[in-house]
Structure formats: C-alpha cells, structure tokens
Amino acid sequence: MSEQRDQFSSKIGFILAAAGSAVGIGNLVGFPVAATKNGGGAFLIIYALFVAFICVPVMLAEMGLGRRAQKSPLGSYKSLAPNNKGWHLAGLLAVITPFMIAVFYMVITVWIFGYLWHSVTGNLDMLADAEYFGQFVNDYGFVGFLIAVTIIVNVILLGGVRQGIEKAAKFLMPALFIMLILLVIFVLSLDNAVLGLEFYLVPDFSKIDGSVINGALSQAFFSLSLGMGILITYGSYFSRNDDIVTSGKLVALTDTAVAFTAGLMTLPAIFAINPNTNPNSLSDSSVSMIFSFFPQIFIALEGVVGYVGASIAATIFFLLTFIAAITSLVSILEVPTAAVIERAKISRKKALLFMGIAVTVLTLIAATSFGFVPAFTEFTFYADTPKSVFDVIYDVFYDTILPLNGLLICLFVSFHWRRKNLDSELAEGNPGYPNTLLAKYVRLSICTFIPLILAAVFINTV
Ligand code: PHE
Structure with missing residues (x-):
C-alpha cells in the first residue's frame, strides 16, 4: 500500500501557502517600479486585466490538473497522457524550470539574508555605501549566509505539506502583511511621499507600447507563480472537497493586492528621499533596487528618526523581503523534490538531501559568476555583451521558458486532457462552476487566444 498523499489541512492553509509562493521579490520591488516607469495607473489597469483574463484561467488549469493527477508535474502529464510520450517532455520541463529558477532565486534570497x-x-x-554591493557579491561571507538559508528552507520542506509548508505560511504570511502595512504607514507620513503616489497612480497611456504590454504579462505570469509547476504540485495536495476556483481567485487577488500595496511603500519612499527623482531613471532591475537603492533610502532617514530608527526600518524591510523570498523558494523547491520522491521512490528526507546538494552547488556557481570565478562570467553565445551564469539562467528560464510552459499547459488541457475534464475537476468543491460566466470564459479562452498570446510572448523573446 502506498502512503496517503500529504494534504493541506484546509482551504485557508492552501491559500496562504499559494499566496506565499506568489508574493515574492517581484511584488515588493519589481512591480511598483515597473508600474511607475511604464505609465503608472495605465500599467496597473493593463496588469490587472492580464491577471484576470489570462493568468486566472491558466492558474485554474494548473491546479485542476494537479488535483486530478495527484502527482508532481512530471507524473501529472504522464498519468493523464499515458500513451503519448511527447507530453512526458512537457512534464520534465515543468520540473527542470523550477529547479533552475530556484537557483537564481536562491542567490537573491541569500543576498537578502546577508543584508538583513x-x-x-x-x-x-556600510550597506548604504554605493560601492558595497559590488564587494558583497564577491565575498566569502556568501557561504555562511547560503548555509543559513539552506537550513531554513530545508527545515520547512522537511516538515512536508501540512506540518512544514502550510505551518510556515500560516505564521509568515500574516507577519508579512502586518510589516507591509506598518512600512506603508510609516513611509506615507514622510514629507513629499505623496509625489511618489502621483507617479505610481496617475495613468499616462502614452507610455504604453508593445514592450510594456509584453513586460506586464511576463511580470503577472511570474508573480502568480505560473509555468513553474508549483500550482500543479500544490493542486495535488488540495483536498477533493475544497473549492479550487474560489481559492485560485483569492490567491490571485492577494498577490495583486500585495503588489499594489508595495507600491504605496516603495514609490513614496523614493520620492520622500529625493522629491526631484526622475521616474525614468529608476533601475529596471529589482536586484539593484533592493541592494543598491533601498539602503540609501533608509540611511537618508537618519536625519528624521536617528540611526537606530533607520536601522529598524531597514530591518523590517529586509525581513519582509526575506519572508516573501523564502516562502516562494519553498514552493519552487517543492516541485523537483516531489518529483524526485515520486520517481525514485525515496523518502522526503533523502530527496531533500539530494536536492539540497544539487541546488547548493549550482547556487555557488551562479553566485560566483559576477567576477569571482572568471570562467562563469563570460557567456556570449546569445548576446552581444558577456553574460554571467546568473544572467543566462534568468534570461533562459524567466523570460523564455515560463510562457512556453504556460502554452504547453493550455494545449495539454485543450487538446489532450480535454476541457470537459477540467470543468468536472473544478466542479468538485464548487458544483455550480460549469454554468458560471468564468467557466464559459475559461473554456473559450484556454484553447484560443490565451495560447496564442503566450506563443507570441515566447516567440518574441526567442
Ligand atoms: N511569485 C514570485 C515573485 O513574485 C516568483 C517566484 C515564485 C519565484 C516562486 C520563485 C518561486 O517574486
């Protein structure tokens, strides 16, 4: 007899765990800055439309697929397409992708831990010194922080679904919400904060072009943790009687609300420090915003709240960011872990040991690719300027493979597993679902324009 599959204890447990996955570095920094640079309120509207009309259907498809198959993505494609070998490859890609994204996300999480x-x-x-980040990434201290983060992540994962992932999310996510609200209130009380709100919220439709639209979709896709096998895996831990549809909508709403709220902290903080900031001069990279820019914001508060006050504000910010990152990291590592447990038929403990070693080695390679080890810094096979291992992983998996995975899910559901099966799966726990407007919309869009749009994004980046 095989052991019973571990499950989330309740709908709220699932929602917090999935929201923990979705709320990440992308929400806290990437989203607000992208919105401010790309038309403020106009970007917000486009982003919200993408979440509702493109991401939610893909999200429901992933969760429905996982719950029906009761397997990791690798096993899910396989068990729902037993005679079609081609689909096994989609399952394999849905496990390799999170593994590789975990590596670059791990590097950033370790840096955040160091800054915390x-x-x-x-x-x-020291953090606020403009030169510091460059030294920090090429310093041996990384190894100590890497060990700490590896231990934290593995302790959570070792507990399994209910005792590990869900328990951690139930404690960490409320803490994250509270800290975010505290920081928003604090920042909005500073002089000139309102200027930031203006750039963030007032719509400027003249900034919207093809690349902004493409960027908004990629951001929404990444932010909701789509195309990484995470929601297939979490779906497989979802109880049969629970309502996937309502839960999925709530996760999307929470993720978007946190991203929006983060903008009420990030932008006002930037403008409170320098009311003459030109929004176009803000860095596109979340990474450089977190590490090079934020410490300067906090140190500038010294004049207002003293060094200790500024340090406390910085600590809350980095703790908040660290929690957002660690709950995402847990979800993404659970995917290959679940696949290894399933395929190799080994215990969670052994699978984690194996995964831990593999991820740590690759993280060290990616983390030393900023000049520390010259051989890891200079890949030029697809770009004019030399790229580091870190950049290559990011470019290939974030920009290119995520939409491809989304496309494969749509095609699989539409033309192999069949939409009526998705409907009946989603109706469990929500019997009225097949007659709703949402269901009609999902049936129509998942086999027509959503895959077309995802294919366009994929081809565009390739
Ligand atoms: N949704 C996360 C974010 O916005 C992205 C992510 C999720 C990355 C899970 C890794 C793992 O940052």
Missing part, C-alpha cells in the same frame, strides 16, 4: 543580517547588527551605513 547587516541591518540587524547595526551596519546600515
């Missing part, structure tokens, strides 16, 4: 450590220990002035 230095904020707590009173070194904010």
Whole structure:
C-alpha cells in the first residue's frame, strides 16, 4: 500500500501557502517600479486585466490538473497522457524550470539574508555605501549566509505539506502583511511621499507600447507563480472537497493586492528621499533596487528618526523581503523534490538531501559568476555583451521558458486532457462552476487566444 498523499489541512492553509509562493521579490520591488516607469495607473489597469483574463484561467488549469493527477508535474502529464510520450517532455520541463529558477532565486534570497543580517547588527551605513554591493557579491561571507538559508528552507520542506509548508505560511504570511502595512504607514507620513503616489497612480497611456504590454504579462505570469509547476504540485495536495476556483481567485487577488500595496511603500519612499527623482531613471532591475537603492533610502532617514530608527526600518524591510523570498523558494523547491520522491521512490528526507546538494552547488556557481570565478562570467553565445551564469539562467528560464510552459499547459488541457475534464475537476468543491460566466470564459479562452498570446510572448523573446 502506498502512503496517503500529504494534504493541506484546509482551504485557508492552501491559500496562504499559494499566496506565499506568489508574493515574492517581484511584488515588493519589481512591480511598483515597473508600474511607475511604464505609465503608472495605465500599467496597473493593463496588469490587472492580464491577471484576470489570462493568468486566472491558466492558474485554474494548473491546479485542476494537479488535483486530478495527484502527482508532481512530471507524473501529472504522464498519468493523464499515458500513451503519448511527447507530453512526458512537457512534464520534465515543468520540473527542470523550477529547479533552475530556484537557483537564481536562491542567490537573491541569500543576498537578502546577508543584508538583513547587516541591518540587524547595526551596519546600515556600510550597506548604504554605493560601492558595497559590488564587494558583497564577491565575498566569502556568501557561504555562511547560503548555509543559513539552506537550513531554513530545508527545515520547512522537511516538515512536508501540512506540518512544514502550510505551518510556515500560516505564521509568515500574516507577519508579512502586518510589516507591509506598518512600512506603508510609516513611509506615507514622510514629507513629499505623496509625489511618489502621483507617479505610481496617475495613468499616462502614452507610455504604453508593445514592450510594456509584453513586460506586464511576463511580470503577472511570474508573480502568480505560473509555468513553474508549483500550482500543479500544490493542486495535488488540495483536498477533493475544497473549492479550487474560489481559492485560485483569492490567491490571485492577494498577490495583486500585495503588489499594489508595495507600491504605496516603495514609490513614496523614493520620492520622500529625493522629491526631484526622475521616474525614468529608476533601475529596471529589482536586484539593484533592493541592494543598491533601498539602503540609501533608509540611511537618508537618519536625519528624521536617528540611526537606530533607520536601522529598524531597514530591518523590517529586509525581513519582509526575506519572508516573501523564502516562502516562494519553498514552493519552487517543492516541485523537483516531489518529483524526485515520486520517481525514485525515496523518502522526503533523502530527496531533500539530494536536492539540497544539487541546488547548493549550482547556487555557488551562479553566485560566483559576477567576477569571482572568471570562467562563469563570460557567456556570449546569445548576446552581444558577456553574460554571467546568473544572467543566462534568468534570461533562459524567466523570460523564455515560463510562457512556453504556460502554452504547453493550455494545449495539454485543450487538446489532450480535454476541457470537459477540467470543468468536472473544478466542479468538485464548487458544483455550480460549469454554468458560471468564468467557466464559459475559461473554456473559450484556454484553447484560443490565451495560447496564442503566450506563443507570441515566447516567440518574441526567442
Ligand atoms: N511569485 C514570485 C515573485 O513574485 C516568483 C517566484 C515564485 C519565484 C516562486 C520563485 C518561486 O517574486
């Protein structure tokens, strides 16, 4: 007899775990800055439309697929397409993708942990030095922070679904919401904060062009953790009687609300420090915003709230970002872990040991690719400028493979597993679903324009 599959204990447990996955670095920094640079309120409207009309159907498809198959993505495609070998490859891609994204996300999480450590220990002035980040990434101290993050992630994953992932999310997500609200209130009380709100919220439709639209869709897709096998895996831990449709909508809503709220913190903070900021000069990269820009914002608060006050604000910010990152990291590592447990028929403990070693080795390679190890820094096979291992992983998997995975899910549901099966799966726990407007919309869009749009994004980036 095989052991019973571990499950989330309740709908709210699932929602918090899935929201933990979705709410990440992309929400706190990437989204607000992208919105401000790309038309403020106009970007917000486009983003919200993408979430509702493109991401939610894909999300429901992933969750429905996972719950029906009761397997990791690898096993899900296989068990729902037993005679069609081609689909196994889609399952394989849906496991390799999260593994590789986990590597670059791990690097950033380790850096965040390092910055959290230095904020707590009173070194904010050091972090705020413009040169510091460059030294920090090429320093041996990385190894110590990597060990700490590896232990935290594996302790959570070792607990399994209910005792690990769900328990952590139930504690960490409310803490994240509270810290975010505290920071928003604090930032909005600073002089000139309102200027930031203006750039963030007032729509400027003249900024909207093809690349902004493409960027908004990629951002929404990444932010909702789509195309990474995560929702297939979490769907497989969802109880038969629970309502996938309502839960999925709530996860999308929570993720979008957190991203929106983060903008009420990030932009006002930037303008409070320098009311003359030109929004177009803000960096596109979330990474450089977090590490090079935010410490300067906090140190500038010294004049207002003193060094200790500024350090406390910085600590709350890095703790918030760290929680957002760690809950995402847990979800993404669960995918290959579940696949290894399933395929190799080994215990969770052994699978985690194996995964832990593999991820740590690759993380070290990616983390030392900023000059520390010259051989890892200079890949030019697809770009004019040399790219590091870190950049290559990011470009290939984030920009290109995510929409491809989304496309494959749509095609699989539409032309192999069949939409009527998705409907009947989603109706469990929500019997009225097949007659709703949403169901009609999902049936229509999942086999027509959603795959077309995802194919266009994929081809565009390739
Ligand atoms: N949704 C996350 C974010 O916005 C992305 C992510 C999820 C990355 C899970 C890795 C793992 O940052």
